[in-house]
Amino acid sequence: MASKLHQLRSKAVQASEFVAKHGCAYYKELLEKNKQHIVQPPTVEKCQELSKQLFYTRLASYSIPGRYESFWKELDGVKHIWTNREDLKIEDAGIAALFGLELYAWFCVGEIVGRGFTFTGYYLENEERTGEVRGPEYLAAGCMESDSIECVSSIDGIDEEATSLPHHSAKSHGGAAPPAGIVPSTSVHELLECPVCTNSMYPPIHQCQNGHTLCSTCKTRVHNRCPTCRQELGDIRCLALEKVAESLELPCKYYSLGCPEIFPYYSKLKHESQCNYRPYSCPYAGSECSVVGDIPFLVTHLRDDHKVDMHTGCTFNHRYVKSNPREVENATWMLTVFNCFGQYFCLHFEAFQLGMAPVYMAFLRFMGDENEARNFSYSLEVGANGRKLIWEGTPRSIRDSHRKVRDSHDGLIIQRNMALFFSGGERKELKLRVTGRIWKEQQNNDAGVCMPNLCS
Template sequence: MELDNIECISLSDGMEEEEATTHHHHPFSKPHGGNGNHTNILSPIPPATSVHELLECPVCTNSMYPPIHQCHNGHTLCSTCKSRVQNRCPTCRQELGDIRCLALEKVAESLELPCKYCSLGCPEIFPYYSKLKHEALCNFRPYNCPYAGSECSVVGDIPFLVSHLRDDHKVDMHTGSTFNHRYVKSNPKEVENATWMLTVFHCFGHYFCLHFEAFQLGMAPVYMAFLRFMGDDREARSFSYSLEVGANGRKLIWEGTPRSIRDSHRKVRDSHDGLIIQRNMALFFSGGDRKELKLRVTGRIWKDQQNPENGVCIPNLCS
């Protein structure tokens, strides 16, 4: 389903944009040994990066976790790939038995490594077997592109994704904490699953994505508008927003907290976390002969600030 016409009016208030990227590096030591009068050069202890290479599965190139398997010649691979290579060693083609590489598992247990997102700002160092769990939830991990309606595989930090949305997806960019959009559809009886991100807003030093979607809720066609925050859940909870649609002396108002773009637009839609408008009500708001859909969605974003005297959250309407 395609839009026949969208008019976007942004009531803006000026905001300043501050973006910073911090890089952290974790040095690895390489100790050497020797003694007195004899030239007895000990083999240097391999740096952690070299040991980490030993723990890389030769098939999938991911880090190996117990059980780590090996063939009779000592070549290793992860348990997931063992079932994918028809029980043949990918290195020497010898038949694989059920031999565990316990020594390598013990070595891994003694390792401490930086988070793989250290170059994006994460300063944490973890035991090898805790690292993977942390990385799945690391606040510094890249975000998926929040554009809806296509399977975009682009990932990156927020400044990169903002540029990507503007340049590659041609998304409208506006500055301000209030908005006013009109959605027009010539044949409202045609309702297919489709999503449009009408605009990206920059306010309070952050970015927000406004979505408008038409889909079937059971047997009933509905329209839904919702806001997503370009950042993590913890930051998203610092903001609130309202959406309003109405005409002919009636109105629907939604007020809530924007969802982080860590949650996909489909997850937000399926949780019904936004302003949902039944088609009959949408046509009532449109007036006329009910043959054309005309919806005006207005909204506002504000930041909740904690009152230090009584602990009550008070809205901050302008930055």
């Protein structure tokens, strides 16, 4: 029984490959016939992948009552396109050819349509076949004569264990064949991507009457209309796809950046929000910038797009001048990016209300993760007229937003009245000089204590 099921699955895959191959050829034939050309015709490999996904999606969609009848409506649409394709754009005709050939291949894999039984966890309605499908003659002949897509009868009573989807990843074309099963994990993962936002879908996963899925967030964005076929979405849940997702174990989305972790599908999202390999957000505090990337990219972005000053060295001396300091309410500046010890640091200076008192605050953030930031220390000093304030601390990681650091008061805070006193004059103009330095804590192996490594 398991052998027959494996044979049926194999024929389904082979049929999809046949569809892709000949659909691509038919598309190119239409281009040649109409003497039209496109920059990059579809490759057979790309068509194979799309055809397989379409095949499996259509199979899954039969879990919806009444879906069988809409299959024939789609088929009539394909016939109409075949007979009236002169009135269409050539690209539309090519896509229609691929779609129509895919539908045609359904009937070349045997009688899986029209006989009710469990197939990869989905229930097909027990309906009778009501007609034959005819494609272009040369394709019909080629399809029926091909040994790779001979008819295979359906099997009643297939056990649930034998029909479960595999949890392995498929190798690329040209490598070893994937394990027995309809869809390898990578293909199922692609089916779990929302077509609107391209993010992974989590319950509730919604679908239209034609089986097209999308995530709950995007359901409201598309005004309850399927973005693929424009049918009304309603409240249909794709329970089968949600159940399939429970059995998946997938790599972190940042595996290409170095993360080696593999998680169950529904645990993956939480890990990815905290993954050490995830990109960093732009640390610029003057506006809500949505740019993300690695540290070298963000340094270039800060310099070129935000025009932030760059400074090399571990000591600094800045002077902040404001002609009317009382107008500086809830202002934010990031003045300088420092490069020292082969790392980058961001110096922030802010003005805000602390309770009822207007204050200024300066603090340093490390462009990297928190565990690396702990290797460094910094000091800030402000003063005049024989008086000074000194702050020493550990820089915060840019994983923490500047607002989070500010609200935790983790930096040098000086009240406005004192800042104006340090400015001298008649306290009408802010002229505040802030000096500082950055050093790296080094472990002294002999004494077992940390010694500061000062930058020259």
